[in-house]
Amino acid sequence: MLLVSEVKKHALSVGGDMVGIATADSLSKAPGYKPTDLLPTAKSVIVIGKRALKGFIEPGKGRSVSWGMIYLNHKLNEICYEVSKFIEDRGHKALPVFFIYETFLKPDTPNFNAVITTKWLAYVPAAVQAGLGEVGFNHLLLTPEYGPLVRLTAVLTDAQFTPDPKTKGDLCPGISCNLCAEACPVGAISADGVDRIKCHNYNDAYQEVLGYSYCAMCIKACPVGQ
Ligand code: SF4
Numbered sequence: 001m002l003l004v005s006e007v008k009k010h011a012l013s014v015g016g017d018m019v020g021i022a023t024a025d026s027l028s029k030a031p032g033y034k035p036t037d038l039l040p041t042a043k044s045v046i047v048i049g050k051r052a053l054k055g056f057i058e059p060g061k062g063r064s065v066s067w068g069m070i071y072l073n074h075k076l077n078e079i080c081y082e083v084s085k086f087i088e089d090r091g092h093k094a095l096p097v098f099f100i101y102e103t104f105l106k107p108d109t110p111n112f113n114a115v116i117t118t119k120w121l122a123y124v125p126a127a128v129q130a131g132l133g134e135v136g137f138n139h140l141l142l143t144p145e146y147g148p149l150v151r152l153t154a155v156l157t158d159a160q161f162t163p164d165p166k167t168k169g170d171l172c173p174g175i176s177c178n179l180c181a182e183a184c185p186v187g188a189i190s191a192d193g194v195d196r197i198k199c200h201n202y203n204d205a206y207q208e209v210l211g212y213s214y215c216a217m218c219i220k221a222c223p224v225g226q
């Protein structure tokens, strides 16, 4: 029998920094694809986080942010493939949910906001269900260990694992902190949520040159995990 402890150990050994388990059922109402839309027999979701270096975001925006995120996206794709292979070698089905490139859509794409928030398995709600952290005012995952300095990936499997307990949800005081909103150069963060079109418009020109979003002001400003 495949033990969840073996899977977690393997995820860390191939480069993950944190790993948690959610049930597929717990994500049946999350935005985007449900686990069973992608793997019809899915029972568990393994969510893996990799820490981003503080050096990447030290300038707040620029080349090092883009290059750091590009590296992490590739590395996380590798990690979730290796974890999936480990599971399949032990008799279960597994599907790596690779980072995909919806983020490269132009903001004038019809239904842009809906498309970018619904056309993949949403990593952040999965990470919350898997006990890795909570959603901050900046709509990023905040983890107790690394704050928002974490990139995520996920593996779906038909193996049935016991889910991890959710965190307490007391990391972000919201508007009484507001540092991420104050740091955003285009005012995209407010009590109404994050205006993704404003954020993408701001990042778009640089994205074409650097290959990925270049702004991390809302990450750099956050004191959680620092
Ligand atoms: S990435 Fe930059 S532009 Fe987008 S919400 Fe964060 S601070 Fe604002």
Ligand code: SF4
Pocket: 136, 137, 138, 139, 171, 172, 173, 174, 175, 177, 178, 179, 180, 181, 221, 222, 223, 224
């Ligand atoms: S900067 Fe403050 S308000 Fe924004 S996510 Fe971090 S703790 Fe929450």
